[in-house]
Amino acid sequence: xxxxxxxxxxxxxxxxxxxxxxxxxxxxxxxxxxxxxxxxxxxxxxxxxxxxxxxxxxxxxxxxxxxxxxxxxxxxxxxxxxxxxxxxxxxxxxxxxxxxxxxxxxxxxxxxxxxxxxxxxxxxxxxxxxxxxxxxxxxxxxxxxxxxxxxxxxxxxxxxxxxxxxxxxxxxxxx
Amino acid sequence: xxxxxxxxxxxxxxxxxxxxxxxxxxxxxxxxxxxxxxxxxxxxxxxxxxxxxxxxxxxxxxxxxxxxxxxxxxxxxxxxxxxxxxxxxxxxxxxxxxxxxxxxxxxxxxxxxxxxxxxxxxxxxxxxxxxxxxxxxxxxxxxxxxxxxxxxxxxxxxxxxxxxxxxxxxxxxxxxxxxxxxxxxxxxxxxxxxxxxxxxxxxxxxxxxxxxxxxxxxxxxxxxxxxxxxxxxxxxxxxxxxxxxxxxxxxxxxxxxxxxxxxxxxxxxxxxxxxxxxxxxxxxxxxxxxxxxxxxxxxxxxxxxxxxxxxxxxxxxxxxxxxxxxxxxxxxxxxxxxxxxxxxxxxxxxxxxxxxxxxxxxxxxxxxxxxxxxxxxxxxxxxxxxxxxxxxxxxxxxxxxxxxxxxx
Numbered sequence: 001x002x003x004x005x006x007x008x009x010x011x012x013x014x015x016x017x018x019x020x021x022x023x024x025x026x027x028x029x030x031x032x033x034x035x036x037x038x039x040x041x042x043x044x045x046x047x048x049x050x051x052x053x054x055x056x057x058x059x060x061x062x063x064x065x066x067x068x069x070x071x072x073x074x075x076x077x078x079x080x081x082x083x084x085x086x087x088x089x090x091x092x093x094x095x096x097x098x099x100x101x102x103x104x105x106x107x108x109x110x111x112x113x114x115x116x117x118x119x120x121x122x123x124x125x126x127x128x129x130x131x132x133x134x135x136x137x138x139x140x141x142x143x144x145x146x147x148x149x150x151x152x153x154x155x156x157x158x159x160x161x162x163x164x165x166x167x168x169x170x171x172x173x174x175x
Numbered sequence: 176x177x178x179x180x181x182x183x184x185x186x187x188x189x190x191x192x193x194x195x196x197x198x199x200x201x202x203x204x205x206x207x208x209x210x211x212x213x214x215x216x217x218x219x220x221x222x223x224x225x226x227x228x229x230x231x232x233x234x235x236x237x238x239x240x241x242x243x244x245x246x247x248x249x250x251x252x253x254x255x256x257x258x259x260x261x262x263x264x265x266x267x268x269x270x271x272x273x274x275x276x277x278x279x280x281x282x283x284x285x286x287x288x289x290x291x292x293x294x295x296x297x298x299x300x301x302x303x304x305x306x307x308x309x310x311x312x313x314x315x316x317x318x319x320x321x322x323x324x325x326x327x328x329x330x331x332x333x334x335x336x337x338x339x340x341x342x343x344x345x346x347x348x349x350x351x352x353x354x355x356x357x358x359x360x361x362x363x364x365x366x367x368x369x370x371x372x373x374x375x376x377x378x379x380x381x382x383x384x385x386x387x388x389x390x391x392x393x394x395x396x397x398x399x400x401x402x403x404x405x406x407x408x409x410x411x412x413x414x415x416x417x418x419x420x421x422x423x424x425x426x427x428x429x430x431x432x433x434x435x436x437x438x439x440x441x442x443x444x445x446x447x448x449x450x451x452x453x454x455x456x457x458x459x460x461x462x463x464x465x466x467x468x469x470x471x472x473x474x475x476x477x478x479x480x481x482x483x484x485x486x487x488x489x490x491x492x493x494x495x496x497x498x499x500x501x502x503x504x505x506x507x508x509x510x511x512x513x514x515x516x517x518x519x520x521x522x523x524x525x526x527x528x529x530x531x532x533x534x535x536x537x538x539x540x541x542x543x544x545x546x547x548x549x550x551x552x553x554x555x556x557x558x559x560x561x562x563x564x565x566x567x568x569x570x571x572x573x574x575x576x577x578x579x580x581x582x583x
Binding site for chain 2: 034035037039063064065066067069071072084086090093095097116117118120121122125129142143144145146153154158160
C-alpha cells in the first residue's frame with residue numbers, strides 16, 4: 001500500500017491546475033478542492049479538448065473515465081445543466097472532476113465516445129434523464145426509460161411525489 | 176459456415192443471410208432481465224445489440240426526496256448479491272460528507288461484513304459459470320455456504336438478502352456472540368469447500384477448454400470500456416479501490432490483488448476464486464484484530480455522532496436530548512452540510528461510486544450511483560461477436576451481470 005501513497009505525492013492538485021492553466025489559460029474557472037478532489041468548470045465547447053489533453057499529456061495521464069453524469073440547476077439561467085466528468089489517473093492514483101455548463105434550450109455538448117468507449121452508455125443515461133444532447137454520439141437513444149417517453153425525468157421540474165395530494169402538509173416536514 | 180454454403184437468395188429478396196435471435200429479456204440462461212438482439216450466422220454471433228432498463232426503479236430521483244439514512248435501503252437493491260458492500264459504501268460516503276470519524280473496531284467489523292459479502296457474490300458468480308458450462312454440482316455445493324453467510328447477516332442485522340446493514344456512524348447493534356460463533360464456523364468450514372470447488376473446476380479439462388479464450392478482452396480495451404473490479408483485474412490491470420484509495424481501514428491489512436492475463440472467462444473465474452481466498456484471509460485477520468479489543472473498547476460499535484446516529488431506545492424514553500435527536504433523525508429534519516463528494520468502494524463487481532451533491536438541505540440535491548455493471552456491460556457485444564452462442568451465455572455469467580446494478 002505504501003508505494004501508491006508515495007507516487008501520489010508527485011502529481012499534486014496544484015501541479016495539475018498549473019498544467020491546465022498553462023494550456024487553456026483563463027478559460028477554466030472556479031477551481032475548488034471539495035473533499036480533496038480538484039474540481040473546475042470549463043466552457044462546454046472545450047470539453048473534448050480538455051479530455052484529450054488530460055488523456056495525452058505525459059504527466060497527467062487521466063485515461064480512465066470513472067463517471068459521467070449531469071446535474072440540473074433550474075435557477076442558474078443560461079447554465080441550467082451541468083455535465084460532470086470524473087477522471088482517474090490510475091498510474092499516479094489521482095482523481096479530478098470537471099464540469100461544463102449548458103443552457104437548457106440548446107443542451108448540446110460534444111460526446112466523449114470517440115475517446116472513451118465507456119462514455120457510450122453513460123451519455124445515453126445522461127441524455128435519457130436530463131436531455132443533454134451529446135453531439136457526435138453514435139447511438140443517442142433512451143436507455144433506462146421507455147423509448148416513447150417525451151420528457152426528461154431527472155430535471156427538477158418533475159417532482160417525485162404526486163403534487164395533487166392534499167393529505168400531506170409539507171409546511172411542517174420536508175420541502 | 177462460409178458464405179457460399181448458404182442458400183443463394185434471389186435478387187431483390189427481402190430475406191437475409193443471417194438470423195436474428197433474441198437472447199432474453201427472459202431467458203433461463205441470462206440470469207436476469209437482459210435482452211440481447213443477436214445477428215447470427217449459423218451458430219456464430221455476428222453482432223449484438225444490448226437492451227437494458229427493464230427494471231429501472233428511479234433510485235436517483237427517489238434519493239432526492241429522502242434523508243440520508245432512508246437511502247440505505249435503496250442501495251440494497253443495486254447489486255443484491257452483495258448488498259452489505261453497497262450499504263457500507265453509502266455509509267462511508269455519508270460519513271465522509273459529515274466528517275464522522277469511526278472507531279477502529281467498527282472499521283474492522285465492517286471489513287468482516289464486506290468481505291463476507293464479496294465471498295457471497297463471487298461464489299454465486301463462479302458457481303453459475305459452472306452451471307452454464309454444464310457442471311451443476313459446484314453450484315449446489317457452494318450454495319450451502321452462502322446460507323452460512325446469510326445467517327451471519329441475519330444475526331447482525333436481521334435480514335438476509337436486502338440487508339440494510341449498519342447505520343451512518345457504525346452498526347445498529349453490537350455483534351452478538353452467536354454472530355461470532357457463526358463467523359468462526361464459516362471460517363473453519365469454507366476453505367475446505369472452496370478447495371474442493373477449485374479441484375472440481377480449475378484444472379478440469381472440459382471446463383478449461385470451455386472457458387479459455389471465451390469472451391476475452393485486453394487490459395487496454397477493458398480500461399477504455401470502464402471495466403473495474405475482478406473483470407478488469409482478469410485482463411491484467413491491478414486496480415483495486417481497497418488498495419488505491421483505502422476506506423474503512425483496509426490499509427491496516429495485508430492482502431494481495433490477484434490479476435489475470437487474457438481477460439477471458441477462465442481468467443475471470445480464477446481471479447474471483449483467488450479473491451475469495453484473499454477475502455477469507457482478510458476476514459480472519461480482521462476478526463483477530465476485533466478480538467484484541469478488550470473491556471469497554473470491545474463494546475464499541477458506533478461512532479459518537481449524535482446528530483446522525485440514533486440514540487439508544489432507553490435513552491429516548493428517559494432523556495430529553497436523546498428524544499430530540501431521535502425525533503430529528505427519524506423525521507429527517509437534520510440538515511446535511513453543503514458539499515460535493517465522490518466516494519467509492521470496491522464492490523463485488525468493481526468500483527461502486529456515489530456522487531453526492533448537497534445544497535445544505537435535508538436530502539441530497541443530486542445523488543448518482545456509479546454502477547460498475549452498467550458501465551462494463553457495454554463491452555458485451557464486442558466480447559461475444561465472432562463467438563458461438565453458447566459462449567455468449569457463459570461470458571455473460573462470468574461478467575457477473577446483476578440486473579439491479581445495471582438499471583438503478
